[in-house]
Amino acid sequence: MRVLVVEDDTAIRTALVQAFTEDGYAVDATGDGEEGLWYAESNDYDLLVLDLNLSGLDGLELLRRVRDGERHPAVLIVSARDTVQDRVRGLDIGADDYLVKPFALPEFLARARSLVRRRHGKPKPTLAVGCLGLDTATHTATCAGKPLLLTPREYALVEYLMHRAGTLVSRTELWEHVYAFHDDASSNVVDHFIAKLRRKLSDAGAPPLIHTRRGQGYLMAVDPGER
Amino acid sequence: MSAAESVRPGGSLRRRLAVTVILTTALVVAVAGAVAWFASAKLRRQGAEASMRSYAAAVMPRLLARQWLAQRDGRMLPELLPQSLPNDTDLWRALVTRDGRVLAHSLPQAPDSGWVHALPPADGKAVRREHPTLGPVLVLVEAIDLRPLAMRRGDGDRPRRSETEAGDRPARREGDPAGRRLAERFAARNEQRNDALYTWLEELDPRLVVVYPLAEIEAEARRQAWVLVGMWLLACTLVTAVVLFITGRVLAPVRRMTDAIAGITPGSATQQVAVAGLPSELQPVQARLNDLLARVDAALAREQQTTANVAHELRTPLAGLRAKLELALQKERDPAEIAALCRQGLGTMTLLQGLIDNLLLLTRLEAGQEKPHAQAVEVQEILASTWALHQPAAMARQITLERRLEPALSLITDGDKLRAVFSNLLSNAVAYATPNSMVQVAGHEQGDGRIRLTFTNEGATISHADAERVFEPFWRGDNARTVERGHCGLGLPLVRRLVKVLGGTTVAVSVKDGRFSVLVVLPSNVT
Numbered sequence: 159m160r161v162l163v164v165e166d167d168t169a170i171r172t173a174l175v176q177a178f179t180e181d182g183y184a185v186d187a188t189g190d191g192e193e194g195l196w197y198a199e200s201n202d203y204d205l206l207v208l209d210l211n212l213s214g215l216d217g218l219e220l221l222r223r224v225r226d227g228e229r230h231p232a233v234l235i236v237s238a239r240d241t242v243q244d245r246v247r248g249l250d251i252g253a254d255d256y257l258v259k260p261f262a263l264p265e266f267l268a269r270a271r272s273l274v275r276r277r278h279g280k281p282k283p284t285l286a287v288g289c290l291g292l293d294t295a296t297h298t299a300t301c302a303g304k305p306l307l308l309t310p311r312e313y314a315l316v317e318y319l320m321h322r323a324g325t326l327v328s329r330t331e332l333w334e335h336v337y338a339f340h341d342d343a344s345s346n347v348v349d350h351f352i353a354k355l356r357r358k359l360s361d362a363g364a365p366p367l368i369h370t371r372r373g374q375g376y377l378m379a380v381d382p383g384e385r
Numbered sequence: 386m387s388a389a390e391s392v393r394p395g396g397s398l399r400r401r402l403a404v405t406v407i408l409t410t411a412l413v414v415a416v417a418g419a420v421a422w423f424a425s426a427k428l429r430r431q432g433a434e435a436s437m438r439s440y441a442a443a444v445m446p447r448l449l450a451r452q453w454l455a456q457r458d459g460r461m462l463p464e465l466l467p468q469s470l471p472n473d474t475d476l477w478r479a480l481v482t483r484d485g486r487v488l489a490h491s492l493p494q495a496p497d498s499g500w501v502h503a504l505p506p507a508d509g510k511a512v513r514r515e516h517p518t519l520g521p522v523l524v525l526v527e528a529i530d531l532r533p534l535a536m537r538r539g540d541g542d543r544p545r546r547s548e549t550e551a552g553d554r555p556a557r558r559e560g561d562p563a564g565r566r567l568a569e570r571f572a573a574r575n576e577q578r579n580d581a582l583y584t585w586l587e588e589l590d591p592r593l594v595v596v597y598p599l600a601e602i603e604a605e606a607r608r609q610a611w612v613l614v615g616m617w618l619l620a621c622t623l624v625t626a627v628v629l630f631i632t633g634r635v636l637a638p639v640r641r642m643t644d645a646i647a648g649i650t651p652g653s654a655t656q657q658v659a660v661a662g663l664p665s666e667l668q669p670v671q672a673r674l675n676d677l678l679a680r681v682d683a684a685l686a687r688e689q690q691t692t693a694n695v696a697h698e699l700r701t702p703l704a705g706l707r708a709k710l711e712l713a714l715q716k717e718r719d720p721a722e723i724a725a726l727c728r729q730g731l732g733t734m735t736l737l738q739g740l741i742d743n744l745l746l747l748t749r750l751e752a753g754q755e756k757p758h759a760q761a762v763e764v765q766e767i768l769a770s771t772w773a774l775h776q777p778a779a780m781a782r783q784i785t786l787e788r789r790l791e792p793a794l795s796l797i798t799d800g801d802k803l804r805a806v807f808s809n810l811l812s813n814a815v816a817y818a819t820p821n822s823m824v825q826v827a828g829h830e831q832g833d834g835r836i837r838l839t840f841t842n843e844g845a846t847i848s849h850a851d852a853e854r855v856f857e858p859f860w861r862g863d864n865a866r867t868v869e870r871g872h873c874g875l876g877l878p879l880v881r882r883l884v885k886v887l888g889g890t891t892v893a894v895s896v897k898d899g900r901f902s903v904l905v906v907l908p909s910n911v912t
Contacts, residue, residue, distance in 0.1 A: 169705025169733040173712050180716070211697075238700035241693070259704035263711035 159274050159314060160201065160335045163187040164194030164220065165209040165236065170259070174207060177263055178270070182297060182310035182317075184338040191215025198224045202334055203231040204274045210237040210248070218251055225252035232273035236261065271295065278321035285320040288380040289364050292320050301362035308358070311336065315351055319368065319378040328375035352376065398639075399632040403625070410624045411617070418613040425609065429602050430523065434511040437525040437595040440476055445530065445593065476595055477519070480529075483590035492596065494518065507592050513599065523597040531586055638663050642671065649678065656682045694859035695744060698873050702737040706730050743875040747858060750882035757799035757887055757911045764794040764828050764836070771807040775815050782820045786811075789827040796836055798911040802883045809876040809883075810840040810903055817901070819844035831906070835889075838905040845901030852895040855903075856881040877903070887911055 161178050165171040166189035178185040186201070188194050191212035198206055198220070206224065210217035221233060235248045238259040245256045254273050257266060271294055275281055285292040289302040297313055299306040308316060314336045319327060333345040356368055369382040479490035485501045497517065505512040507528040516522045638660060645658045657675050660667075709730040713723050749755050765788075772779075772786055779786070814824040822843040831837050847855065854860045859874040880903070881891045889907035896902065 167701050167705050169702065169729060170708055172729065173705065173708035177708070177712055177715070211701075236704075238697040238704065239693070240696070240700075259700045260707040261704065263708055263715065266708075 159204040159317065160184040160338065161186070161205045161207060161270070162194065162197050162201070162203045162231070163207045164191065164197075164212065164217070165189060165207065166212050167209070170209075170236075173263070174266070177267060180310075181267060182314045183270075184314065184336055184341065186339045189213070191217065191220050195220050195223055197339070198229065198231065199227055201339065202229055202331070204277055204335060205270055206231040206233045207270070208233055208235050208253070210235065210239060210244075218248065221248075221251050221253060230277075232277040234266075234269060234273055236266070268295075275321075280321055285317070285323070287320055287323045287378055288367050290316075290320070290359065290367055292317060301359060301364050304362065306358065306362055308355075312351060312355055312358070315348075315355060319376065323378045326371055326375050326377050332376065399629075399636050402632050403628045406628045407621060407625050411621045414617050414620050418617055422606070422610055422613055426606050429606070430511075433523050433597045433599070433602065434525070437476060437511060437523065437597050438509075440478075441525060441527045441593055441595055445527070476597060477522075478596060479594040481592050481594055483588075483592070488591060492519075504592075504594060511597075516596070516598075519596070519598045519600065521599040521603055523599055525595040525597075527593045527595070529591045529593055531583070635664075638667055642667065646674070651685065691858055694874075698740060698859060699737070702733045702740065705733045706737065709733065740873055740875070743873075743879060747875060747879055747882065750879070750886060755802075755883075755886050757802060759797050759910075759912045760800050761795060761797055762800045762803055764796070764838070765790055767800070767804055767807050768826055771804055771811055774808060775811045778812075779815045779824070782815065782818070784815055784818050784820070785823050787823050787825040789825060791829040794828050794830070794836065796907060796909045796911075798887050798907060802887055803907075806880050806883050806887075806905065809880045810905075813876045813903075814840055814842035814901075817844055818842035819899075830909070834909050836907050836909055838907065839902055840905070841900055841902040843899055843901075845895050845899050847895055847901070849895045849897070852893040852901075855893050856891065880905070 159182075161183045163171055163174050163178070163185060165174065165187070168189065171187050171189060175185050175187045183205075186197050186203075188197060189212070191214040193214065194208075194212065195215055197203075208217050208221060212220065217235070217237070221235075224231070224233070233253045233255075235253045235256045236259055237244065237248070237256070240258040245258075248256045254276070255269050257269060271283070275283065275294060283293065283295045285294065290306075291300040291303075292298075293300075294317065297310075299308050299313065299316060315332065318332060318335045329345050329348050333343075333348045336348070336351075337343050352368060352370075356366070359367060365380070367378055367380065369377045369379065371377055477490075477492045479492060479496060479501075480488040481501050481504070482488060485498050487495055487498075487501060490496065500514075500517065503514075504526055505514070505524060507526045509525070509527055511523045511525045514522055514524045642658060642660045642663070645660050649656060649658065656678055658671055658678070660671060663671055709726050713726040713730075718726075746755075768788065768790065811824065811826075818824055825839070825841040827839040827841075829837060855877045858878045877891075877893070884891045884905055884907065887907055888911050889905060892904040892906075894902040894904055
């Protein structure tokens, strides 16, 4: 999952970036509103974490412009402004959630997960495709009931593919949602990780779940012929 | 003691007005009525007295003439007097002697001797007395003037008689000596009789008593008094009703205004008093009140904004701190990672402490709790020592300091506070200046016992109109937060309040080409 953090307080920003990264998210972060808007308009983020007091461009204005644009990330406002009017205004402009600072980090991450699930139309915290099961809350995968050990990056790939199960996901799209802007990696890396994943799955005794559509991308499904 | 306690309530205006008007009217009407009543009573009494006196004066000669006649007839006066009391007036009257005998009277029944004995002296003054049957009466006692009698008897006759001795008598004597002797004998006997009569009369000392019954007059006076009291009560009631009605009408706008004011609470939609049809006397009150309300409203809004700002500014570093600590505890980490997170947390903590210190200082300055401690201070030295603190930050952004100070610029002021002013201004200039630019500090004597210091940096993004707002706590020109650089919008507000404690003034000047200047004018001697 790819997340953009637009927060001008360095301490909070770095903490959020670290927390997201450790949870396997691909994170971009900035403290400047203009720059944040540029990020949000040029990448397809699953989640935008937005502070309201920003230099350059006000948080609410940024949100308004993002909502007017092409891309539709889930938006979580984190702000020290705690009045009802502030929260109502933020939500009415287009935020999906509003969290008042200071907040508990686990709660913040749970809300982030919930927003991502809803964005992909999968409100259930566990995902399943064939024998492969995924618990987004605990970041654990199982294959036919047995635990499947995944690296954060592999987990991110599986999670995105499972969220989009049954639909064709292009290599670029997959790459965009798993790698951050500053990650020094090309989309070829995706092929490498897919190959590793397939091996792990077949080792665990699962039937092939990730199917390649040459020149188009990948499809996660029990039966690829259904499409 | 609060203001509310020290102001004693002045009571009801309406009641005071009503009581004053009613009491005044009641008193005036009562006095006027009393004066009228007394004047009327006095007039009646004077009328009674006058009629008594004129009667006495009129009857007196007649009384004497009768006496005289009676005497000439040779009849005894005591028999004559009662008959001679003329029946020519409605007044009751009596002839009494000194020793209290009633010679004659026209009273319904003879006055008893006790009453007669208690009569006032015969001095011609009318006196009020109680009569056993007539009730209150006015009594006038006049002594009957016996002098005319004395004239006829002695003083009047004797000269004539000596005249006769000198002229007529010798002629008569010569003419008829026997007749003359007889006449002389007769005259002598007559004179003797007259003397005896006069002496008797003198001893008798008859007095004319005129009695004027007052019962009717006094009843009339009492009736008038009751009428007056009734009129007085009626007047008081009318005045009370009118005053209450008028004051009620006059004070109705005040009541309406009170209701309108009571309707204004901090949360209510309208924060202005608007009462229709206010009299012109109350319109300025309403206007002033609205001015006051507007000011209170503005102050309240500022206060709320400040509180919100304080909360916001405190929450932000707290959120950072909490996130760092939670991150450190979220999972098993190696010591180096935990140490890094703790260091970052500590950095945030230090910022938070600085913020709280500044907030407290600001509060103390605004409460007037800070006083200057005067000492001799060199501006050059203060600038050098404070610049040293900000030089690392300045160097990191390639910012240099340009000093344009008058040599040996010194003043007597609070060195610590001036240092804080310099530090805040330099820190501000370094934080907001364009990288690779110059911060300029100029200072010189103004010539009026004041020193003028100017701090200028480049890279200002605020407009000239907003320049003054930099002194509002937590105000930031472009909403940018530079907390990580230790700036949360308290530096310049602190500068302004510190300079005020030092007896000076601060002006922010934003020049068009991006140069931002803060001008500080300080007295050379703070004491």
